[in-house]
Amino acid sequence: FPVEDIRNFSIIAHVDHGKSTLADRLLELTGTIDKTKNNKQVLDKLQVERERGITVKAQTASLFYNFEGKRYLLNLIDTPGHVDFSYEVSRSLSACQGVLLVVDANEGIQAQTVANFFLAFEAQLSVIPVINKIDLKNADPKRVEKQIEKVFDIPGDECIKISAKLGTNVESVLQAVIERIPPPKVYRKNPLRALVFDSTFDQYRGVIANIALFDGVVSKGDKIVSAHTKKTYEVNEVGILNPNEQSTHKLLGFLGLLHMEVFNQRLEQEYNASVILTTPTVPYKAVLSSAKLIKEYKEKEITVINPAQFPDKSKVTEYLEPVVLGTVITPDEYTGKIIALCQARRAVQKNMIFIDQNRVMLKYLFPLNEIVVDFYDSLKSLSSGYASFDYEDAGYQAAELVKMDILLNGNFVEELVTIVHKEKAYSVGKNICERLKDSLPRQLFEIAIQAVIGSKVIARETVKAYRKNVLAKCYGGDITRKMKLLKRQTEGKKKLRKIGNIEVPKDAFIKVLKTQ
Numbered sequence: 001f002p003v004e005d006i007r008n009f010s011i012i013a014h015v016d017h018g019k020s021t022l023a024d025r026l027l028e029l030t031g032t033i034d035k036t037k038n039n040k041q042v043l044d045k046l047q048v049e050r051e052r053g054i055t056v057k058a059q060t061a062s063l064f065y066n067f068e069g070k071r072y073l074l075n076l077i078d079t080p081g082h083v084d085f086s087y088e089v090s091r092s093l094s095a096c097q098g099v100l101l102v103v104d105a106n107e108g109i110q111a112q113t114v115a116n117f118f119l120a121f122e123a124q125l126s127v128i129p130v131i132n133k134i135d136l137k138n139a140d141p142k143r144v145e146k147q148i149e150k151v152f153d154i155p156g157d158e159c160i161k162i163s164a165k166l167g168t169n170v171e172s173v174l175q176a177v178i179e180r181i182p183p184p185k186v187y188r189k190n191p192l193r194a195l196v197f198d199s200t201f202d203q204y205r206g207v208i209a210n211i212a213l214f215d216g217v218v219s220k221g222d223k224i225v226s227a228h229t230k231k232t233y234e235v236n237e238v239g240i241l242n243p244n245e246q247s248t249h250k251l252l253g254f255l256g257l258l259h260m261e262v263f264n265q266r267l268e269q270e271y272n273a274s275v276i277l278t279t280p281t282v283p284y285k286a287v288l289s290s291a292k293l294i295k296e297y298k299e300k301e302i303t304v305i306n307p308a309q310f311p312d313k314s315k316v317t318e319y320l321e322p323v324v325l326g327t328v329i330t331p332d333e334y335t336g337k338i339i340a341l342c343q344a345r346r347a348v349q350k351n352m353i354f355i356d357q358n359r360v361m362l363k364y365l366f367p368l369n370e371i372v373v374d375f376y377d378s379l380k381s382l383s384s385g386y387a388s389f390d391y392e393d394a395g396y397q398a399a400e401l402v403k404m405d406i407l408l409n410g411n412f413v414e415e416l417v418t419i420v421h422k423e424k425a426y427s428v429g430k431n432i433c434e435r436l437k438d439s440l441p442r443q444l445f446e447i448a449i450q451a452v453i454g455s456k457v458i459a460r461e462t463v464k465a466y467r468k469n470v471l472a473k474c475y476g477g478d479i480t481r482k483m484k485l486l487k488r489q490t491e492g493k494k495k496l497r498k499i500g501n502i503e504v505p506k507d508a509f510i511k512v513l514k515t516q
């Protein structure tokens, strides 16, 4: 296929603005899928995606389209829409030259629209704004056009107004892809250079990599080398992507609670695996304090992913925590509450503007650990679902961090080791203990729940024992028998305590995590 007749593009949108519906229409229009079959949202293929109606994993499809006497190959790279999955979005964008930025004609620009736009803009991609759902009664495409001019500095007349649901004006989207997005720059005579933007594993066929070709050609039988691992592979098959052949099995670390629940469900459904949930953590850094330590770790700065390996204060000059630039878009009436929420999360305000008469866009620098767990849920609940949120990477900042352990009857709970900001240690520790107390079933013995920093207990709760009355059946009578029974009960308690035989139900962890 001549390179100048190829277009690589993605659709980016705030959640529910209609990305998957538009993708389906494009697949239908180009004959990639059959219109008559019940093919609703072909790209949303994983079982959990269908159940929850959200896209988790990027899928890709190749479309052929005839325009003005020429046949074009349009590679549509699908991206997830939910805030928890922004890593996958940027990965997909690196394989594109342009994007369709879909905005709901009723809801207008939302936080993810902004974050996705800037990801595309920074990657120097052509951006085609598409105002969707113009069929809705409350649609106000003119207002949205003005927001797009104000926030993105894109002339309003560049917006394409469509209804993906009804198919209205969708053909002009395909034409804009051809006219406004440049073909990739591939120098076929150069040695092969390609980016793997996604990969799957097939039991029978091996690794299937989705690649964006930057230089050269790739053919069956070629030996290729991974620039990162230096491993060599042989190419068994080369093809373009047809959505029906795709299945996906990749596991990337969790960002938010939704991410965690979705992947938990995927592991259980697709792999029949039982899952241990641990506190979501962010990668902290520790700057080592002595030449000896630097030699030992072979680095000045070490990245700590597992909280259990967090180095002691005596070994470091400072700890660093990852920060993100967050965007919140909200109806004005919730601004006060949202500012208070952001401040409680140690966030620093960077900007605040009105994007139209009653909508405010706030920018805050957040410590990542303050938002990974439940920030999004809190924001949604205090704004009755109207505020939207997204974030992008903003490097690291120094922070006073401490490692906090949770003990049940003196036993460490591996799942609940957390790194917390010093100022918040007491309240977080107290919270975890209280929540655990509420979610642990009572057992035959008392359970002491402690939050501990170093050797200092900062919070404690107790789950009372069931008092099983072993004497109930001894009517008066034999004192030695009574003593025997009491002794056995104490031994039973001791034994259980000693081996830490405390059953912690899995949902107890999710309940605990939601409160931090």
Ligand code: GTP
Pocket (backbone or CB within 6 Å): 013, 014, 015, 016, 017, 018, 019, 020, 021, 022, 053, 054, 055, 080, 081, 082, 132, 133, 134, 135, 136, 162, 163, 164, 165, 166
């Ligand atoms: P994620 O997969 O979660 O990122 O969402 P999405 O952006 O892919 O949205 P999706 O295509 O699933 O659409 C969300 C909802 O909007 C669905 O109920 C669609 O039927 C509806 N929808 C999409 N396009 C239109 C449209 O043009 N008009 C109307 N009225 N509804 C639409």
